[in-house]
Amino acid sequence: MSQARTAVVARLTDLGFAAGWHAVRLLPEPVARGAFDRAGRWAAGRDGRGTRQLRANLRVVTGGRLSEAELGELTARALRSYARYWQEAFRLPAISSERIVADTEVVGVEHLEKARAGGRPVIMALPHSGNWDAAGVWFIDWLDGPFMTVAERLRPESLYERFVAFRESLGFRVVPLTGGPRPSTEVLRDWLADGGATCLLVDRNLGSGGVPVEFFGRTATLPGGAALLADRTGAALVPVVCQFTGRGWRLVFAPEVPVAGDGRLRDRVTTAMQAVADAFAAAIAGQPEDWHMLGRIWADVPPDPPARPGAGAPPTPDGR
Template identity: 35%
Template sequence: MNVAAAYTFAWRNATKIPEPVLRGLFTVVADVTWLRRTKGVRRMEANYARVRPDLDAAAIRRLSRAGMRSYMRYFREAFTLQGVTPEQLKARVRVVGYDEHVRPGVDAGGAASLALGHLGNWDLAGAYGSRYLAGVLTVAERLKPDELFDEFVRFRSSLGINVLALGSGDVLGALVRGAKEGSRLIPLLSDRDLTSTGIEVDLAGHRARVAAGPALLGLEAGVPVHAVSIIYERLRGDRRRAARTPWGIVITFHPPLPVPDAGLPRDERARLLTQSWVDQLARTIVEHTHDWHMLQRVFVDDLGPARQNAARRARETG
């Protein structure tokens, strides 16, 4: 199967299908995938079990069904996002905490480093942010084949999001330069370490490896670091009619994280900053677990031997 061609076809044709039909189709895809207990579903359930030890196996199984429906909702919305009008976009998003915690600095010409998890719909959040809040600069995992990655870049560019490819040159340097240009939001999906050089933290009571990007960007560029959580919510009444869909998202900008003592080593300052945003997102993950689209290994105990050895060497060498 040509994955890039399939994604391209979906992006170009999904908007031609009535929304209720498309919604039903993706719900069926979610349920069939869940019933088949694919590798991704099993990993999702293992991750859910770690953050929700209060639930038994049957409850985790039910939670993973809701998780797959939430995940397929993300894809359905992504495939049709280019056809959403500004009015629909505004109706689909509710923002909490931006005016209090972020807007004053950005409006004054500053930037903000935003630590995101794979929660809700981050593309919808990016599209809204680029239109209604500030310029958006981010980093994307370089997908294979290259044609698929190029499609993702074109898609996000069409939403007003500037994208850097992870692993292409000095990405951190480019982010720092972007932050210093000012009036910019820099959201980074960071609840999974894609490089094996991330930072080990406590996530909901378990050791996990996450990306160092938000903390390093904050320290290098001298900009505030915020955790940002995104969850789905049901729409009703006038807002649902304006959105033309029963689902919207809530983007919560948490307060800026305290900057660690400048006298500490750089790595320790990055670790402390990272643990702080992980603590804030962990609360959202526990409370809205079904909106956490984590179908990959993130906890240290689940990593393969090679990555466990890399993590151990990283701890030993600081």
């Protein structure tokens, strides 16, 4: 793709998101839900690259036990779930925090309470599942204050700024993954040292490093930063998976993952991230349609081949 076309696509994407945040929140909720549900169905029928990668990923998650027809149905549900995320993201600034808290089911919150009762900072490690922005509103209410998170740089810069403004409007503290005045790891470390809490998406490695883990029986690479921060700050590393319910949302907390101990730091970080991956897998397996992984995370699991010639996917930034 030429630079000029790339710039045009980026600009149109930015304008599309700007229109979404303005227009979708003005629609009656049933109308918005119906429109985005139809968009999810359309994406499933279009069979673009992201859809084909999602189907391949879900084949791994379900252990190859589903027929191709059943896998297709699961993929369609997953795309409708993903569309629901975007519909809610566009409307979230107009939804009251009281409603979000009231409509959120919580499983295993005692693991979070144990860490906070001991006066320790908390690192909540999440996958791209359900609606983690809505979960963030619940976190802020439970913490009685903000938490800090990291945002991936998007192009154009105006789109990145829209996502930062959106999340800051919900009460998040956001630092850029790259390009900030200070490295994001330093900012997070200082925040945790002051007793703060952070939420980090860790089921996809965006950097050149990372640690190998077994995830649904295959080797994947996860970023090790969450475990490294826990070791350096004494924070509790708590995996949590967000899911949708018919009415609202569900948060599934797993027990704290220990990081401190004897042995080499890299080995302890790898062991900790394996435990995080295991916690993710247990929850994702129970409701796989809410895991919105349209990218490649296993080296040996490419997208499925196109069902028809010319299948493609519209450019969508991974703003989550």
